[in-house]
Amino acid sequence: MQIKDVLLAPGNGAFFYDDQAAISAGASQDGFVYVGDPITPDFQSIRIPASSLSVGLVLTDDAVVWGDMMNVQYSGAGGRDLFFDTHQISDLTSRVVTPRLLDADASRYLPACATVLEPFEHKRLPLAIEYGVSQALLRAAAHLHRTTMAEIICSEFDLPLPTRRVPIYCQSGDAREINVDKMILKSVDVLPHGLINSRQKFGVGGQTFMEFVRWVATRTRAIGRPGYHPVLHFDVYGWIGQEIGLEPQTIADFICKVADTVPDFTLNIECPADFGFTQAQIDNYARIVSILNDRGSSACIVVDERCNTLEDIRLFAEAKAAHLVQIKTPDVGSIADTARAVLLCKEHKVGAYVGGSCTETDLSARASVHISVATQADMMLAKPGMGVDEGFSIVGNEQNRLLAMLNRRRTQNENVG
Template sequence: MTVIDVILAPGNGSFFYDDQAAIRAGVASDGFRYVGTAVTPGFTTIRMPSRSLSIGLVLSDGTIVWGDMMSVQYSGAGSRDPLFHTERIEALTRSVVVPRLLSVDVSNFLETCSHVLAYHSGSRLPLSVEYGVSQALLRAAAHVARTTLAEVICSEFFLPLPTKRVPLYAQSGDAREINVDKMILKSVDVLPHGLINSRDKFGPSGEKFRQFVKWVAKRTTEIGEPGYHPTLHFDVYGWIGLEFGMDAGKITDFICSVADDVPDYRLHIESPADFGSTDAQLDEYVKIVNLLDARGSNARIVVDEQCNTLDDIRLFAEAKAAHIVQIKMPDVGSVADTVWGVLACKEHGVGAYVGGSCSETDLSARVSAHVAVATQADMILAKPGMGVDEGISIVGNEQNRLLAVLAHRRSQTQNSL
């Protein structure tokens, strides 16, 4: 089976691209807009609609399989790729990627990725291109094999076929209280993210954040189903370090105080500080992990910023520089690299969180469900968007359909024996 033509279609992501540096500096908001001047290169305003570019591979039997290119909400921050521009990405795709795709045999996912996503002029292709093209190639390989995407991953990475679901993690956006209620009523496994991305939300000495954490725990017992006991996961966008100083001991002290506020819950703190580079992040996060472990805290730290590519993920996993690594799929690039990232975390006893961004699309979110289930990651983000319901439906339903298909095939095999 080969590619005989390629179709490109511009589209929209499911949220917005935000200038993290400008927001962190304390700009005011006006309704859904931020007021002020953009700081991060590529941004013309602080908040911009997220865009995507779909790539369709026309196969030799007439089937068309798709993948979506886009970048994450906070593009250009934390050593990430710059802001996604549809016209620039389309031009590069047509000039570099399309010629590599034409006539390529799509039956072997890893081999095809290696060929199509090879370096250009001594550099990697934009990670958004790797992400979208690899989605399409994975779908092409599944079409050839007449299997699910997860089965292709299991076959090519020599993994056993999965039988268990992966815990689902939902993110609230700024509509924190209403969306927390939605998550609890739907018994989400991990919640609520919280979007603690400004000093106003974090509060002096973190008091506003601590109040929110306690409220989430209290609300869970008030309206949750009997026996419902989720993991509490909060993304603080580096504000612990910004508020208390970039000192591992002070950061750990605050995290422990938050954990003491909710002693009956497993607590995840994502991005407690951003130390400005991958090397510095690695060194300081090792200290925080060791201090938390030595104190027997129920808190776990999750790394996001400064840990983007597969090489970064391997460094953090080997050094145990986090309890959990977010494998942020558009930042990692090729879907194959996300698989390798999960496997690296498992090899070194570190939690693997198959993440991504609210700015993604339904198509990329469904691919992530297959990756997470095939690799049996520790948790997966309900994406895209910030509405909660949509992400839970898209990722959760895709996971459930996949597991139902695999269970059906196992029963058919047993009945034929």
């Protein structure tokens, strides 16, 4: 067997774990800290530094390949796994997953994932474990086959070597104006997220949000290079539903009103409302999508909350309950399932956005790039962190290096042929 030892190393995520329920309930900020008591289980305070756990596979040639485990920023919200406890995850990995890894055939990626990540005591492993271990196994397979991670995915899923660059999407965090300027100056493909996660940021009747949308469009025209025309993508964390109401027609009317203020741009609205559980989310989002399509609106609905696992994504895609599905990589679990999710969305002619979280690491971000490029996703998130420069550099540079290697491989294959 190719794995002779397993290493675990605690680490830091690139941002913080936040209690979304407490923030939505009106927790105020004091500098970078949220004031008040947490609401979501396992949170000791509303904002906690994100932790991670690296798993390293020592191969027979003494090379060590790594993957990183963590949860998303808003752990425990929208049907997601609860708060990431490094000690519990480390213990479970050591007791259950390590013996499986030592018996695995790391040269066969999908079969290795299937056996190593199978349920324990009739329950699925924590998705953070699936995520980190599947990254390490992908790097192991790439090392053993002397190839890129993207090529392993292409081989396992019978996909052609990709040629197209995947558009990159940046998020601003709370430093909206400065980070929007950075995005525009760097000609980011999709911007700015906006972090519209409170009543204060959304405004009465959505007025504050609409003013911000108009400002982003105006700023893009003012300082963007000639011909620069990004997609405008805003995550409103369910605030349209909270402030305007949960009637699909009313939500669609509001979204059309926002789109009409920036008629020259494609407008993505992520998580317009949270209907409380998955089936209600599917039914109501499908209705909103249908209304927008019937009107010929340029606005697109992006689903996030209540659409976590591969099975959730399948249900939303089949129901056409979004124009674009965020495949939130740590919530999906195995990164092989992220690849499956992109292909599933394509099968149902729904957009596939390989997202994730600001709490991730450089390693998980780079692995996500390989999945995104191999499956030719519609866009991918610049991560980790809540800034622009670092995540855009990590994801953008990894993509450019990967495409250069794939182009060389393609040329070699053509010469051999």
